[in-house]
Amino acid sequence: MSQVLLVVDRPEDWSPFYPSDQVITFDQYLQIESQLKPDQRVRVINLCKDYSYLSDGYYCSLLSEARHHHVIPSIRTLNDLSNPQLYQLQLHALSGKLDKTFRDIQPGQELLITSYFGIVSEPALQALARFLFERFPCPILQARITRNAAKWEISELSLRTQQSLNDQEQTEFANALESFSARVWAPKRQTRGARYDLAILVDPEEKLPPSDKVALKKFVQAGKKLGVDVELITSADYMRLPEFDALFIRETTAIDHHTYRFAKKAEAEGLVVMDDPTSILRCTNKIYLADLFATHKVPAPKTHILRREHPEDIDSIIESLGLPIVVKIPDGSFSRGVEKAKTRDELEQTLQGLFRQSSLLLAQEYIYTDYDWRIGVLNNKPLFACRYYMVKNHWQIYQHGSSKTASGGFDTLPTFEVPKSVLQAALKATRPIGNGFYGVDIKEKDGKAYVIEVNDNPNVDSRVEDLYLGSELYMLIMQEFVRRIEENKRGN
Numbered sequence: 151m152s153q154v155l156l157v158v159d160r161p162e163d164w165s166p167f168y169p170s171d172q173v174i175t176f177d178q179y180l181q182i183e184s185q186l187k188p189d190q191r192v193r194v195i196n197l198c199k200d201y202s203y204l205s206d207g208y209y210c211s212l213l214s215e216a217r218h219h220h221v222i223p224s225i226r227t228l229n230d231l232s233n234p235q236l237y238q239l240q241l242h243a244l245s246g247k248l249d250k251t252f253r254d255i256q257p258g259q260e261l262l263i264t265s266y267f268g269i270v271s272e273p274a275l276q277a278l279a280r281f282l283f284e285r286f287p288c289p290i291l292q293a294r295i296t297r298n299a300a301k302w303e304i305s306e307l308s309l310r311t312q313q314s315l316n317d318q319e320q321t322e323f324a325n326a327l328e329s330f331s332a333r334v335w336a337p338k339r340q341t342r343g344a345r346y347d348l349a350i351l352v353d354p355e356e357k358l359p360p361s362d363k364v365a366l367k368k369f370v371q372a373g374k375k376l377g378v379d380v381e382l383i384t385s386a387d388y389m390r391l392p393e394f395d396a397l398f399i400r401e402t403t404a405i406d407h408h409t410y411r412f413a414k415k416a417e418a419e420g421l422v423v424m425d426d427p428t429s430i431l432r433c434t435n436k437i438y439l440a441d442l443f444a445t446h447k448v449p450a451p452k453t454h455i456l457r458r459e460h461p462e463d464i465d466s467i468i469e470s471l472g473l474p475i476v477v478k479i480p481d482g483s484f485s486r487g488v489e490k491a492k493t494r495d496e497l498e499q500t501l502q503g504l505f506r507q508s509s510l511l512l513a514q515e516y517i518y519t520d521y522d523w524r525i526g527v528l529n530n531k532p533l534f535a536c537r538y539y540m541v542k543n544h545w546q547i548y549q550h551g552s553s554k555t556a557s558g559g560f561d562t563l564p565t566f567e568v569p570k571s572v573l574q575a576a577l578k579a580t581r582p583i584g585n586g587f588y589g590v591d592i593k594e595k596d597g598k599a600y601v602i603e604v605n606d607n608p609n610v611d612s613r614v615e616d617l618y619l620g621s622e623l624y625m626l627i628m629q630e631f632v633r634r635i636e637e638n639k640r641g642n
Contacts, residue, residue: 159175167324227288248295265293348394349391405481457510468497522537
């Protein structure tokens with residue numbers, strides 16, 4: 151379990167706020183190492199009044215990192231915010247967001263925004279505050295926003311101290327701190343026998359999540375049997391990651407998405423994470439997978455990579471791949487962004503439509519099968535096997551309508567009943583990607599396997615993927631987490 155410490159310069163610095171045993175002075179923090187339990191995880195919120203180089207505030211963050219305590223602000227954040235050239239490098243992606251947020255404000259005005267642990271009172275500014283907090287985690291961040299001739303921009307970022315706040319700001323700070331880390335006010339529930347803490351990242355509103363609610367409960371139960379305290383977290387818990395030993399992503403991943411940022415932060419904090427950011431990067435882009443399959447001679451359908459700036463000769467594509475042809479955007483999921491063209495005219499129209507979404511597309515030969523194999527692979531070993539059948543009168547296993555999504559039937563089999571060629575293709579496809587948890591989609595025709603794609607966070611739903619192994623499937627996945635956590639701790 152982790153302990154939260156709030157470090158101030160003097161006890162009276164905390165006098166405007168509710169008393170807490172977790173508030174200590176910097177002098178006390180210097181002596182606290184001997185009072186902590188071995189291997190206890192500690193989070194430090196550095197509230198010293200001076201963060202400048204070689205000040206007490208600077209040394210507080212520096213010593214926290216030397217002690218492997220998780221601290222905000224970190225030394226990197228202090229250094230970045232001390233130099234505009236460093237923090238401006240991370241603000242390029244904000245240009246469009248700023249123009250959209252402040253479109254109703256006249257040019258020439260200047261705005262000063264203060265956020266507390268990434269929280270602001272104005273709902274319209276919350277996305278901006280969250281963006282800045284994830285990149286510059288600190289208790290109080292002030293942003294000066296101005297508009298030049300062309301666009302809005304952040305002209306200055308600076309740290310504010312808790313001691314500089316007025317009465318209203320102190321109230322906002324206290325509310326944000328309570329929201330950010332309730333552990334300051336109430337201790338974490340104790341789980342008997344829990345050796346490790348594992349977070350499962352979910353989106354309660356996701357329509358097609360990788361695991362349903364029953365499956366998530368089974369992961370929690372399996373963890374409990376192994377001495378792992380499993381907690382479901384959401385995108386709002388980004389800064390809580392240091393509290394855990396491992397992160398399991400059970401939300402559809404994407405690169406320009408919080409799931410990838412969660413994986414990156416978890417990896418940077420030394421957590422075991424599945425799937426890791428490298429696997430997400432490699433699996434979420436079909437262009438990358440197509441090139442990877444070609445390089446490693448993974449059996450796959452014939453594929454052409456098409457560029458918007460250099461239109462291909464449609465007749466030569468048809469001659470190479472035949473008709474119909476499947477066209478895909480690189481980052482589609484659950485059959486979205488995948489179209490089938492039966493004629494030359496349909497192919498031309500399909501390319502025009504999908505090129506509006508991506509500068510590169512995949513054109514692939516169409517291989518008809520009644521079902522697709524899904525082989526679950528964990529640590530380069532086959533874990534489960536399913537056959538997903540096509541939706542009736544449709545060529546895919548999912549059919550997205552205006553109001554609902556239809557899916558075909560399925561069979562769940564033991565891996566020893568899967569054709570050898572299918573298992574071999576699945577393992578050959580995942581080895582170049584990593585040793586994480588993957589779902590390999592494969593078509594089988596005339597005894598030959600064709601890998602369609604590798605998914606970095608495969609579905610594990612109750613009474614589907616677990617139909618053969620039952621609770622053992624969840625135990626096997628949790629056991630792999632425990633193995634990696636223990637290996638990680640031995641390495642440290």
